Amino acid sequence: MKNKYVLIILMSIVSGAFIGISLKDNKVNNNEYISKIKLLRKETKEINKNIKKLEKEKENLEDELDELKDKFADEKSINKIDNLKQRLSYTDIKGKGIVIKIDALSEDVGNIANLIDYNKILVNIVNEIKINGGEFISINDQRLNQYSEIVLAGSHININSVPIVQPYEIKVIGDLKKLNKYIEKDSHYIKSIEDNYPMKVEFKxxxxxxxxxxxxxNKLDCIKGD
Structure with missing residues (x-):
């Protein structure tokens, strides 16, 4: 009988120990869960903060992109206007090209303005140059555009209503490769000038x-963008 009581007491002690261990494990597990929840909340808060920061950066980038688009459009318009001004001879210009010089064969020939005008020599050369790489042209420092006139006025040639005299120096800026090919190989007209008239032609x-x-x-008083 005594042994029976001892056995019951031992079983109670063992059961109590197991219950204590179980409660302790549950407490440990609860603490782990609480820590994980706190960590998740912290991480979620940090993620939301980063998302807001990225959204703000996105807005700033979109604003910068819009500004760049406007700036690009403005620059494109400005470039278009500047190019038109160049074509109309509103601006100074520098570049590579060729120079053609036409003069009387000798002093005995005298004034060649009548021959130049009657045979449209300058006009023909200018037209040839335009289709052979010439972009910008001047004759005796008078710039040419689509409104320019090359006409005889008395004993001299007028360009842009300004009188010029021989020798006639034609400066051309443009595609140097095409222009060089033109004066070296393709300009039968320039070569024919010396054959048919008492004139000499030099080019470089x-x-x-x-x-x-x-x-x-010019006949255009001003140039304005759209």
Whole structure:
């Protein structure tokens, strides 16, 4: 009988120990869960903070992109206007090209303005140059554009209503490769001038040609962007 009581007491002690261990494990597990929840909340808060920061950066980048688009559009318009001004001889210009010089064969020939005008020699050369790489042209420092006139006025040639005299120096800025090919191989007309008229023609390549803008008003008073 005594042994029975001892056995019951031992079983109670063992059961109590197991219950204590179980409660302790549950407490440990609860603490782990609480720590994990706190960590998750902290991480979630940090993620939300980063998301807001990224959204703000995205807005700033979109604003910068819009500004760049506007700036690009403005620069494109400005470049277009500047290019038009160059074509109309409103601006000074420098570049590579060729120089063609036409003069009387000798002093005995005298004034060749009548021959130049009657045979449209300058006009023909200018037209040939334009289709052979010439972009900007001047004759005796008078810039040419689509409104320019080359006409005889008395005993001399007028360009842009400005009188010029021989020798006639034609400066051309443009595609140097095409221009050089033109004067070396393709210009039968230039070569025919010396054969048919008492004139001499000289030409050279010049990699540093300067042209001043027109000194007289164009028929376009101003150029405005859209």
């Amino acid at each position: 390549v010049d990699e540093n040609i300067s042209m001043k803008k027109m000194n007289v008003p």
